[in-house]
Amino acid sequence: MNVTHHPAITRCPRCGSERLSWPSQKNFQCSECGFVLYLNIAAAVAVIMACQGKLLFGVRKRDPGRGMLDLPGGFVDAGESAEEAARREIREELGVDIPEMRYLFSFPNTYPYRGMVYDTLDLIFLVEWNEPPAVKAADDLDDVIWVERDSVEFEKIAFDSIRQAVRRYLAL
Numbered sequence: 001m002n003v004t005h006h007p008a009i010t011r012c013p014r015c016g017s018e019r020l021s022w023p024s025q026k027n028f029q030c031s032e033c034g035f036v037l038y039l040n041i042a043a044a045v046a047v048i049m050a051c052q053g054k055l056l057f058g059v060r061k062r063d064p065g066r067g068m069l070d071l072p073g074g075f076v077d078a079g080e081s082a083e084e085a086a087r088r089e090i091r092e093e094l095g096v097d098i099p100e101m102r103y104l105f106s107f108p109n110t111y112p113y114r115g116m117v118y119d120t121l122d123l124i125f126l127v128e129w130n131e132p133p134a135v136k137a138a139d140d141l142d143d144v145i146w147v148e149r150d151s152v153e154f155e156k157i158a159f160d161s162i163r164q165a166v167r168r169y170l171a172l
């Protein structure tokens with residue numbers, strides 16, 4: 001029996017062979033044709049929007065974590081900087097342009113999606129607003145809510161990395 005480190009990957013995408021070996025958790029090699037694929041982590045961004053003692057959370061429209069709270073953000077596209085990804089995601093999900101932002105810290109995360117589990121590194125940015133921006137939920141978000149800093153319901157946050165990020169931010 002071959003050891004399959006990634007349950008969703010059972011065949012070589014080039015020749016279809018099931019004879020895959022996994023030298024490490026993050027890459028496999030096909031014993032038939034020699035094809036090698038690295039499953040490197042994906043970069044993702046999440047933005048803490050802070051305004052007048054409140055934090056902005058989105059309500060997720062889709063799984064994973066449908067109906068749960070999340071920070072606005074998403075995966076970084078190829079060729080894009082993390083800052084560009086943050087600006088793009090905020091524009092897509094909230095319909096606003098962010099003025100200044102500051103990188104805070106990063107947390108690893110896993111993102112299960114249709115049978116694949118993606119390992120990600122979530123880069124957390126902070127945007128501080130003097131007045132609440134005219135946000136409108138779109139794209140991956142069903143709704144947007146502002147939550148008082150001391151009333152965050154951590155059990156309603158979809159991802160562990162985001163829960164940790166919000167906790168660490170609130171402790172700054």
Ligand SMILES: [Zn+2]
Nearest residue numbers: 012015030033
């Ligand atoms: Zn192959």
